[in-house]
Amino acid sequence: xxxxxxxxxxxxxxxxxxxxxxxxxxxxxxxxxxxxxxxxxxxxxxxxxxxxxxxxxxxxxxxxxxxxxxxxxxxxxxxxxxxxxxxxxxxxxxxxxxxxxxxxxxxxxxxxxxxxxxxxxxxxxxxxxxxxxxxxxxxxxxxxxxxxxxxxxxxxxxxxxxxxxxxxxxxxxxxxxxxxxxxxxxxxxxxxxxxxxxxxxxxxxxxxxxxxxxxxxxxxxxxxxxxxxxxxxxxxxxxxxxxxxxxxxxxxxxxxxxxxxxxxxxxxxxxxxxxxxxxxxxxxxxxxxxxxxxxxxxxxxxxxxxxxxxxxxxxxxxxxxxxxxxx
Amino acid sequence: xxxxxxxxxxxxxxxxxxxxxxxxxxxxxxxxxxxxxxxxxxxxxxxxxxxxxxxxxxxxxxxxxxxxxxxxxxxxxxxxxxxxxxxxxxxxxxxxxxxxxxxxxxxxxxxxxxxxxxxxxxxxxxxxxxxxxxxxxxxxxxxxxxxxxxxxxxxxxxxxxxxxxxxxxxxxxxxxxxxxxxxxxxxxxxxxxxxxxxxxxxxxxxxxxxxxxxxxxxxxxxxxxxxxxxxxxxxxxxxxxxxxxxxxxxxxxxxxxxxxxxxxxxxxxxxxxxxxxxxxxxxxxxx
Numbered sequence: 001x002x003x004x005x006x007x008x009x010x011x012x013x014x015x016x017x018x019x020x021x022x023x024x025x026x027x028x029x030x031x032x033x034x035x036x037x038x039x040x041x042x043x044x045x046x047x048x049x050x051x052x053x054x055x056x057x058x059x060x061x062x063x064x065x066x067x068x069x070x071x072x073x074x075x076x077x078x079x080x081x082x083x084x085x086x087x088x089x090x091x092x093x094x095x096x097x098x099x100x101x102x103x104x105x106x107x108x109x110x111x112x113x114x115x116x117x118x119x120x121x122x123x124x125x126x127x128x129x130x131x132x133x134x135x136x137x138x139x140x141x142x143x144x145x146x147x148x149x150x151x152x153x154x155x156x157x158x159x160x161x162x163x164x165x166x167x168x169x170x171x172x173x174x175x176x177x178x179x180x181x182x183x184x185x186x187x188x189x190x191x192x193x194x195x196x197x198x199x200x201x202x203x204x205x206x207x208x209x210x211x212x213x214x215x216x217x218x219x220x221x222x223x224x225x226x227x228x229x230x231x232x233x234x235x236x237x238x239x240x241x242x243x244x245x246x247x248x249x250x251x252x253x254x255x256x257x258x259x260x261x262x263x264x265x266x267x268x269x270x271x272x273x274x275x276x277x278x279x280x281x282x283x284x285x286x287x288x289x290x291x292x293x294x295x296x297x298x299x300x301x302x303x304x305x306x307x308x309x310x311x312x313x314x315x316x317x318x319x320x321x322x323x324x325x326x327x
Numbered sequence: 328x329x330x331x332x333x334x335x336x337x338x339x340x341x342x343x344x345x346x347x348x349x350x351x352x353x354x355x356x357x358x359x360x361x362x363x364x365x366x367x368x369x370x371x372x373x374x375x376x377x378x379x380x381x382x383x384x385x386x387x388x389x390x391x392x393x394x395x396x397x398x399x400x401x402x403x404x405x406x407x408x409x410x411x412x413x414x415x416x417x418x419x420x421x422x423x424x425x426x427x428x429x430x431x432x433x434x435x436x437x438x439x440x441x442x443x444x445x446x447x448x449x450x451x452x453x454x455x456x457x458x459x460x461x462x463x464x465x466x467x468x469x470x471x472x473x474x475x476x477x478x479x480x481x482x483x484x485x486x487x488x489x490x491x492x493x494x495x496x497x498x499x500x501x502x503x504x505x506x507x508x509x510x511x512x513x514x515x516x517x518x519x520x521x522x523x524x525x526x527x528x529x530x531x532x533x534x535x536x537x538x539x540x541x542x543x544x545x546x547x548x549x550x551x552x553x554x555x556x557x558x559x560x561x562x563x564x565x566x567x568x569x570x571x572x573x574x575x576x577x578x579x580x581x582x583x584x585x586x587x588x589x590x591x592x593x594x595x596x597x598x599x600x601x602x603x604x605x606x607x608x609x610x611x612x613x614x
Contacts, residue, residue, distance in 0.1 A: 014451045029467035147594020152587030266458030288466040
């Protein structure tokens with residue numbers, strides 16, 4: 001219980017740090033983002049006093065108010081869910097733009113990450129069990145894929161399967177001409193077809209890390225005394241591999257999830273840019289290219305909080321599967 | 328083996344000279360070739376920015392790796408890009424080493440609330456995803472220097488190494504020989520630098536290699552999005568221009584394949600070196 005509270009406390013502090021970084025960065029940077037943003041908003045239509053107030057609360061104000069009261073305004077804005085108005089997607093609010101693009105990203109990254117994790121852990125278990133086999137010798141090749149930049153792999157896949165052999169579409173999230181969004185078989189099939197290459201990119205680039213980590217832990221665990229005991233007891237090989245060796249070797253992979261999730265998210269942003277996937281990464285780039293600071297800060301906040309949430313879940317899962325951390 | 332060798336003279340972790348295995352050899356040779364290309368290449372090629380009539384021609388006698396849309400020589404660009412990317416990698420590697428060693432080793436050795444604070448900051452930095460933060464910071468600064476990009480990359484990338492180093496320092500700190508050194512009245516800085524630090528050298532080396540890989544990858548991603556250092560030549564900017572020049576649609580593979588391939592090759596070489604370092608630290612991994 002104390003451990004649980006400690007964890008929750010840490011994530012609260014981390015969440016607060018993320019929110020504060022989001023507050024500090026626009027105020028610390030050179031230039032005047034508020035003026036730029038308001039000028040651009042003015043080009044699109046009349047700026048209401050409320051819109052101006054919310055932009056100033058989020059990005060800083062030149063009116064000489066103390067930082068502390070600005071911080072109060074900022075927290076109030078966040079608490080009421082007001083993230084400002086977007087320029088790039090005018091007149092949509094930042095909240096609604098994020099709400100539309102987030103499901104795409106969560107679907108793509110979530111599915112690809114889970115697939116890559118399962119695949120990597122499974123193959124890593126086998127490679128560690130049969131150390132020195134042909135599977136084990138394949139590992140350096142998969143880690144080579146890890147040092148291939150996501151977007152370059154995406155470009156190559158796009159070139160091969162989009163241009164040379166046009167098997168998969170070049171960009172987008174679904175066929176905008178023939179299907180309408182909704183829970184219809186046509187739409188789901190279209191989404192799967194359009195999502196294959198982006199997902200493949202993420203899986204190929206990230207599977208090597210899980211594979212190597214699991215393989216190395218398997219090798220370490222196999223040398224432990226309880227494995228010898230298990231063998232002496234005459235347990236079947238499959239049972240020893242799964243419930244004795246893999247069960248213990250998987251723990252560091254789960255707790256290492258935090259570090260890798262950051263890389264997966266980073267890679268996905270760039271991957272989305274290559275495929276013009278309608279997710280949050282593409283929107284982030286749109287906002288950067290059109291100096292849409294409110295949208296940019298909003299997306300940064302959402303990505304960070306989402307990663308924090310995923311980490312919290314994995315952390316809780318870790319204390320379920322590893323009773324030793326439940327002290 | 329002579330049975331009379333007394334156990335007491337064997338140090339806790341013996342620093343042997345790394346055996347030149349196949350992995351280590353391949354890694355060193357590949358990394359060396361790429362580094363040499365970046366170091367010497369720019370002096371041997373033409374001006375990478377010079378425009379010519381021969382736009383978008385494939386590899387041939389005049390241009391070994393073909394030309395870009397505006398007729399710039401791809402090989403010349405590749406040479407300068409290699410130098411640019413490696414420069415970022417080296418700067419970030421050094422900065423990350425300093426930052427992570429300071430917070431990981433010093434924090435863990437000091438113990439108490441200093442350690443708690445350092446480890447809290449490290450863990451927070453670890454769960455905040457780096458690239459979105461780098462993108463946000465870069466988009467505010469219109470004129471970005473290579474140093475700024477490197478600084479931002481190392482500020483967002485040191486936490487992982489710091490956590491690994493902290494773990495090892497904590498375990499080393501309570502070894503018998505360190506306690507013995509303390510009891511013998513050695514000063515704190517001496518215990519840290521002479522007794523503890525040498526045992527961390529393989530780990531530090533592995534962390535630096537990791538930092539260099541991720542810095543080069545991070546910079547490439549940033550430049551590919553058009554947010555890299557202004558006016559610089561790196562593998563990422565080459566890919567950015569290739570993408571914007573529709574190299575993909577026009578089938579100009581000689582434009583976008585070489586920079587990525589070189590990046591992957593260099594990354595793989597560094598990974599192989601890291602493999603070998605891992606095997607030195609953890610002999611169980613040797614097959």
